[in-house]
Amino acid sequence: MTGPFHIPLGYGGEFDAISAALHRWGPLATGVGDDCAIFDVPPGERLVLSVDNAVENVHFRRAWVTPEEIGYRSAMAAISDLAAMAALPLGITIALTLPESWRADFLRLCDGVGDAARSTGARIVGGDLSRGSELSLGISAIGHVAAPLSRRGARAGDALWVTGKLGGPLLAVRAWERGGTPAAELRARFARPEARIEEARWLVAHGATAGLDISDGVASEASHIAAAGGVRVVLDLDRLPLLANASADDAARSGEEYELLVAAPASLDASAFESAFRLPLTRIGSIEPAAPGASPVEARVQGERVELPRGHDHFPRP
Amino acid sequence: MTGPFHIPLGYGGEFDAISAALHRWGPLATGVGDDCAIFDVPPGERLVLSVDNAVENVHFRRAWVTPEEIGYRSAMAAISDLAAMAALPLGITIALTLPESWRADFLRLCDGVGDAARSTGARIVGGDLSRGSELSLGISAIGHVAAPLSRRGARAGDALWVTGKLGGPLLAVRAWERGGTPAAELRARFARPEARIEEARWLVAHGATAGLDISDGVASEASHIAAAGGVRVVLDLDRLPLLANASADDAARSGEEYELLVAAPASLDASAFESAFRLPLTRIGSIEPAAPGASPVEARVQGERVELPRGHDHFPRP
Secondary structure, three states, X not given: OOOOOEOOOOOOOHHHHHHHHHHHHHHHEOOOOOOOEEEOOOOOOEEEEEEEEEEEOOOEOXXXXXXXXXXXXXXXXXXXXXXXXXXXXXXXXXXXXXXXXXXXXXXXXXXXXXHHHHHHOOEEEEEEEEEOOOOEEEEEEEEEEOOOOOOOOOOOOOEEEEEOOEOHHHHHHHHHHOOOOOOHHHHHHHHOOOOOHHHHHHHHHOOOOEEEEOOOOHHHHHHHHHHHHOEEEEEXXXXXXXXXXXXXXXXXXXXXXXXXXXXEOOOOOHHHHHHHHOOOEEEEEEEEEOOOOOOOEEEEEOOXXXXXXXXXXXXXXX | OOOOOEOOOOOOOHHHHHHHHHHHHHHHEOOOOXXXXXXXXXXXXXXXXXXXXXXXXXXXXXXXXXXXXXXXXXXXXXXXXXXXXXXXXXXXXXXXXXXXXXXXXXXXHHHHHHHHHHHHOOEEEEEEEEOOXXXXXXXXXXXXXXXXXXXXXXXXXXXXXXXXXXXHHHHHHHHHHOOOOOOHHHHHHHHOOOOOHHHHHHHHHOOOOEEEEOXXXXXXXXXXXXXXHOEEEEXXXXXOOEOOOOOHHHHHHOOOOOOEEEEEOXXXXXXXXXXXXXXXXXXXXXXXXXXXXXXXXXEEEOOEEEOOOOOOOOOOOO
């Protein structure tokens, strides 16, 4: 196949579909018509690349969100991986498998992808459109950063910080699964997540030593910081910032938040962050030395050890 | 989701599956365990990125090829887009949607991807494994090159050259579609294509002005060179290098060849190329000035104009 915006001949309508998408995206789409997209990386910067696949009935259901929202959140999930490294987005590519039953919604999916790209400064640099029996969006995001924020590097003595308020995606999915309608602020956290790009760069500039974005729930992500850094993470469940009527347990297990979880000095000026971004920054635990036999992540409530909310409560698979 | 080698929790077996794949790939897989893969681009070089999606029953059928071959050809198709730009591969990422019915073949798919990466010098730098009802492999390939070979740039007076012998994939698919078994050399062209990486660099070093890889058939690709370069391409059908019992029409329409089609000086030393790569390099036409009212691609047989074999004979969609 040929590269960016591959147009398979012999499948009527692809050409028109891709032309329509390119027209819709306008100057947001670049590099069209060659086998690869081309990037120049600023001197001294490193290039980072993420890959994400969003599949109908695995990552979302058609009844829950609009086609625009599906495109938007799929792209934003990939872009959030750039934010997790404190990188600035350069571009995204889209490998779209489009069943006949989604054909009429093609441009709405593209609009959502375009929104996510536009709002984060990414260009749309390539794509591949295939038929198939199941809607899936494979999105790669490319960015650059001089010093990538990694999961490694947390130091005993650091505090554990999280951006935003947690629990929205889990509560939204729970409402849908019960046949209900989630409250708007919960729904928005599932349907319109935001990659915390500038927030991550602020955190690095203010001493963050390790970090990631919350895909699988805070409790689960904390274990990555512990394992990668060779440290122990103490998570104060009663400090978790809760959205709406989420419980601490909900907040610890809610995935696809795309908020940032970082290890950074306890002296971090959270109010400066909150002023800059109009987003909470909450100290939710501490980094301790690893101890033989001790669990790498320990949950506490009012200083007393409790069971760690385990398992990512991704939405039940149909 | 998190990046390279995303391991969705809550779906039993993913972790084991990905661990097994990483073990199988060994040092070929790198950058595991952070949100993004990180690349350093050599000074003065540009980064290029391709994206390709291979979907069961659209791009291949299970009965035709082995799981290893599916993994191999999917990865090689993406890597071939790097070759088309005369770039050297750095790495590939894999977004794999794996139905339950393919679960037992997961490692065989991974082995094929690994073979393609190993044989082209690419590392496996990231992945995302999802459930789904349909097997698809979304592969992105990343490479670097100082001066990308583009589709633009063909000059009137250049000759049109092609590597290899054409027709194999079309004849193989035709045999399968008829319920038969293709001859080994035809089957190999479909199942085990090769990205012409060093060949492309040789061609650039020897004056190639424009080029691409043959995804959709020579006749179709020639039109891209004509359109991008603002020139007219004359294609001598009787000069097409034929594999086995392929006709010139087969050779002109056979897609997924992944051979190179380039505009380059007529004085190119094809025998030096053939000695270096043990691969034919054949002059199959010429680049002419665009002429108002003239077709951008003109087919000839023994100098007489004939109808252009139109339409990419991708295999019939089920």
